Amino acid sequence: MKNWVLLRKGGNFTKIGERFHIHPRTAALIRNRDIIGEEAVDRYLNGTIADLYDGMLMKDMDKAVDLLKEKITEGQSIRIIGDYDIDGVNATYILLEGLTGLGARVDYDIPDRIRDGYGLNIDLIDRALDDDIDTIITCDNGIAAKNEIAYGKSMGMSIIVTDHHEVPYEEKEDGTRVFQIPPADAVVDIKREDCLYPYKGLCGAAVAYKLIEALYNVMGKDPEDVDYLMENVAIATVGDVMDLRDENRIFVAQGLEMLKRTKNLGLRALMECTGVNKECLSAYHIGFVIGPCINAGGRLDTAKRALELLCAGTQKEADLLAGDLKALNDSRKNLTEEAVKEAVIQVETTGLKEEKVLVVYLPECHESIAGIVAGRLRERYYKPVYVLTRAEEGAKGSGRSIEGYHMYDELCKCRNLLTRFGGHRLAAGLSLPEENIFFLRKALNDQTTLTERELTEKIVIDMQLPLCEVTESFIKELSLLEPFGKGNTKPVFAQRKLSLLRGRLLGKHQNVLKLEVMDEDHTIMEAVFFGEMESFFSCLSEKYGPDAREQLLSGRGQDLFMDVTYYPGVNEYMGKKTLQITILDYR
Structure with a gap:
């Protein structure tokens, strides 16, 4: 059973509405996102590139910029080592484009997910040494590569780390943490305790962008020359599921506008190939259409293929690579469905549940x-989930967490069982000997302090909204709150005791329910539900008997009532616009 919670955050919404020419309800929704004070509201609604912070505020940014300026001037060879996910690929592209624009001798390497594993390793450094590389710059990795960086330094290399992950630490007996900063020439990571940068929620690509921007400034070039790379920051920010707050909100809003008119042949080809309408482009399309295709390269083949797409120089090359990545993602979807089925059977038929x-x-x-399978299981069971697979050496896997469980901290308590691990509060990656899986499962469960309350999914409702208040002008005003995503979720509205007048199942698989509903004020409106149909009808039958389904589908459902949470919208069909609500949850 989910726990429905109605937000009740106070404020002078009439005054805020008048100041910013918005409906008081919209002002209340902004307050619900913890945006407090006129300055913060103004930045939330009207933030522009001019409101972004100075990258030089990051610890070691000055060292990184000075070193890169020196290496570029001397004509030394520089190698970017990125990560194989959407953040790492876009961060690599940003550094590659930026450094090339400054005349640097630069190339890149991206580890193979299965052969190399995550992050900087000795083989990658040896490859660089064999190629006479003078300087390595990491992006979206490196903070946990203390020993590998020490090795590279011992071989005479210059190394710059740019990252956004948690800094590894050792916990002393008294509970104090000793953070382990790798011995690189510069370590630019917003998660450093001694980094005074005002916003700690950036992705790896955003940190890379800040470095390029600062470098252009120092080398006397116009930083506006690299503004176009903000579209890659936007893709990485949404794809790496960062909070869409503060600077990230500006990056994504600006980046989406740039993507609509992008000159990048690869991105244009990918949007065309996947059927994305550029004019209606939103964070949703990055998260669920474009992003998974970019990630598919690193998952099933090589991330270098996604980077080649971003670097494509001809339309023919772009079309070919976009088609390949879409096909890889389709294959990934099939593999995921099979794995989720197997995982659910394992959970349901053993004591794991x-x-x-x-x-x-x-x-x-x-x-x-x-990681995808872990995410799907977390949604189904609302518990922290680790999914492990057999690797070349032992077992390897990913975790996805819930609100009340800090995954990285919990793994730190089990470090003696693990070969390698890293991550943050909501996600983690780990490797361990196969024989330690049982002991890890036991240790994680023995040490957890999770309560039943924390294991009950919370549905946060912004406000109760009668259907008569769902108007086209209000729906249009809701777009001021976009882009939506983690940290700035779509508002959730609720209405009690909706009468389900009639319904019909649509779609080839009968997996869409179209309804006509009426609230207690007798306002009638269309509604649509895309969730699990059997659960919906069994919920009705439990309350109203076995004939409830038939009653609804035959248009005799006026005595069937449900509380629903919903999001309002306008359904446009053959030139006709109809107000409609999308049902998100019900009881």
Whole structure:
């Protein structure tokens, strides 16, 4: 059973509405997102590139910029080492484009997910040494590569780290943490305790962008020359599921506008190939259409293919690479469905379902989709989930967490069982000997303090909204709150005791329910539901008997009532506009 919670945050919404020419209800929705004070509201509604912070405020940014300026001037060879996910690929592209624009001798390497694993390793450094590389610059990785960086330095290399992940630490007996900064020439990571940068929520690509911007300034070039790379920051920010707050909100809003008219042949080809309408482009399309295709390269083949798409010089090359990535993503979807089915059977038929922390071992699952499978299981069971697969050496996997569980901190308590691990509050990656899986499962469950309340999914409702208040002008005003995503979710509205007048199932698989509903004020409106149909009808039958489904589908449902949460919209069909609500949850 989900816990419905109505937000009740106070404020002078009439005054804010008058000041910013918005409806008081819209002002209340902004307050619900913890945007407080006129200055913050103004930045939320009207933030522009001019409101972004100075990258030189990041710890070691000055060192990184000075070193790169020196290396470029001397004509030394520089290698970017990125990560194989959407953030790493876009961060690599940003550094590559930016450094090339300054005349640097630069190339890149991206680790293979299965052969190399995550982040900087000795093989990658040896490859660079064999190629007479003078300087390595990491992006979206490097903060946890203390030993590898020490090795590179011992071989005479210059190394710059740019990252956004948590800094590894060792905990002393008294509970104090000793953070382990790698011995690079410069370590630019907003998560450093001694980094005074005002916003700590940036992705790796955003940190890379800040470095390029600062470098252009120092080398006397116009930083506006690299503004176009903000579209890559936007893709990485949404794709890496960062909070769409503060600077990230500006990056994504600006980046989406740039993407609509992008000159990047690869991105244009990918949007065309996947059927994305550029004019209606939103964060949703990055998160669920474009992003998964970019990620598919690193999952099932090589991330270099996605980077080649971004670097494509001809339309023919762009079209070919976009088609390849779409096909890889389609294949990834099939693999995911099979793995999720297998995982659910394992949870349901063993004692795992009773445990608060799920550790699922799927030896044959492709290790690249472990994180996606973990995410799907977390949605289904609302528990922290680790999905492990058989790797070349031992087991390897990914975790996805819930609100009340700090995944990285919990893994730190089990470090003696792990070969390698990293991550943050909501996600983690780990490797361990196969024989330690049982002990890890036991340790994670023995040490957890999760309560039943924390294991109950919370549906946060912004406000109760009668259907008569759902107007075209209000729906249009809701677009001022976009882009939506983590940290700035779509508003959730609720209405009690809606009468379900009639319904019909649509779609080839009968997986869409179109309804006509009426509230207590007798306002009638169309509604649509895209969720699990059997659960919906069984909920009705439990309350109203076995004939409830038939009553609804035959237009006799006026005595069937439900509380719903919803989002309002306008359905446009054959030139006709109709107000409609999309039902998100029900009880």
